[in-house]
Amino acid sequence: MPELPEVETTCAGIGPHIVGQVLRAVDVRDGRLRWPIPENLAHQVVGHRVRCVRRRGKYVLIEFAHGGLIGHLGMTGSMRVVTTQEPPSYHDHFDLSFDQCLVRYRDPRRFGSLLWQDSPVESHALLAHLGPEPLTDDFNVDVLETACKGRKQAIKTLIMDSKRVVGVGNIYANEALYMAGINPHRQAGRVSRARLQKLVMAIKEVLADAIEQGGTTLRNFVDSEGNPGYFKQQLRVYGRAGKPCLTCSKPLKETRLGQRSTVYCGACQR
DNA sequence: AAATTCTCCTGAAGGC
DNA sequence: TGCCTTCAGGAGAATT
Numbered sequence: 001m002p003e004l005p006e007v008e009t010t011c012a013g014i015g016p017h018i019v020g021q022v023l024r025a026v027d028v029r030d031g032r033l034r035w036p037i038p039e040n041l042a043h044q045v046v047g048h049r050v051r052c053v054r055r056r057g058k059y060v061l062i063e064f065a066h067g068g069l070i071g072h073l074g075m076t077g078s079m080r081v082v083t084t085q086e087p088p089s090y091h092d093h094f095d096l097s098f099d100q101c102l103v104r105y106r107d108p109r110r111f112g113s114l115l116w117q118d119s120p121v122e123s124h125a126l127l128a129h130l131g132p133e134p135l136t137d138d139f140n141v142d143v144l145e146t147a148c149k150g151r152k153q154a155i156k157t158l159i160m161d162s163k164r165v166v167g168v169g170n171i172y173a174n175e176a177l178y179m180a181g182i183n184p185h186r187q188a189g190r191v192s193r194a195r196l197q198k199l200v201m202a203i204k205e206v207l208a209d210a211i212e213q214g215g216t217t218l219r220n221f222v223d224s225e226g227n228p229g230y231f232k233q234q235l236r237v238y239g240r241a242g243k244p245c246l247t248c249s250k251p252l253k254e255t256r257l258g259q260r261s262t263v264y265c266g267a268c269q270r
Numbered sequence: 271a272a273a274t275t276c277t278c279c280t281g282a283a284g285g286c
Numbered sequence: 287t288g289c290c291t292t293c294a295g296g297a298g299a300a301t302t
Contacts, residue, residue, distance in 0.1 A: 001295065001296085034296090034297090035298095058296075058297095072296080072297090073296095074295090074297090075294080075295055075296065109294095111295080111297090112296095126298085160296090161297095162296090169295085169296070170294095170296085259295080260294090261293095261294075261295085
């Protein structure tokens with residue numbers, strides 16, 4: 001599933017092909033995504049020139065002078081550049097058509113989305129209340145401590161809340177909490193500042209590492225059209241329930257937290 | 271206001 | 287081999 005690194009790599013991958021190009025058509029074969037693709041979307045954007053492609057949280061923003069397309073890859077979405085004559089397959093739900101190429105969106109489970117927002121793009125309701133980007137200085141111990149103060153919510157649920165910080169999905173929340181030695185169930189308000197500092201650093205580290213792998217992940221994905229692949233051998237806890245903790249060798253526990261699989265070491269994480 | 275639960279969807283994996 | 291059930295999950299919406 002696309003995490004922040006895949007979204008980052010997606011933007012980097014399609015940007016060079018379409019920035020400066022005029023969008024010629026939006027071909028929607030199946031607009032039933034998480035939200036239906038608006039019927040009038042093509043009219044608002046066809047004939048305009050792409051100014052930039054960038055990421056905000058896990059949203060892909062394709063911006064024009066007068067607004068922008070807001071894309072989300074959901075669970076199983078991907079955007080890739082293909083040649084104009086390549087025929088679409090079953091789950092290829094829409095194409096953004098340019099003179100020399102297409103940006104083709106594929107999404108078997110259709111949890112993704114494609115929306116339009118007039119300038120400024122970030123005024124859209126989906127973007128307006130997002131928290132800071134985890135890899136910038138805007139996400140720091142002061143911000144996290146304020147967010148946690150007095151909260152009874154589990155720390156894992158809090159760091160996965162995009163209003164607090166964007167881009168921390170289930171896999172990386174599990175990994176970061178393990179790296180910081182914090183039990184995912186611990187109440188957010190009961191984590192010391194020193195340990196929140198560790199958590200901030202762990203989130204930045206795990207995402208930065210994943211972005212380095214993201215390129216590789218996406219290349220594999222495009223080449224094989226198979227699993228996105230997470231280089232699971234590098235994950236310390238996610239997907240390793242029952243297996244020995246890499247620090248103390250005790251078996252890792254698995255629980256549910258907010259309907260999400262949560263794996264941790266009962267000994268190393270307090 | 272804060273926290274939890276529900277919801278969308280379909281491929282993969284497990285059970286028999 | 288094949289059918290059935292269960293699970294996975296981003297994140298907004300609904301509910302408590």
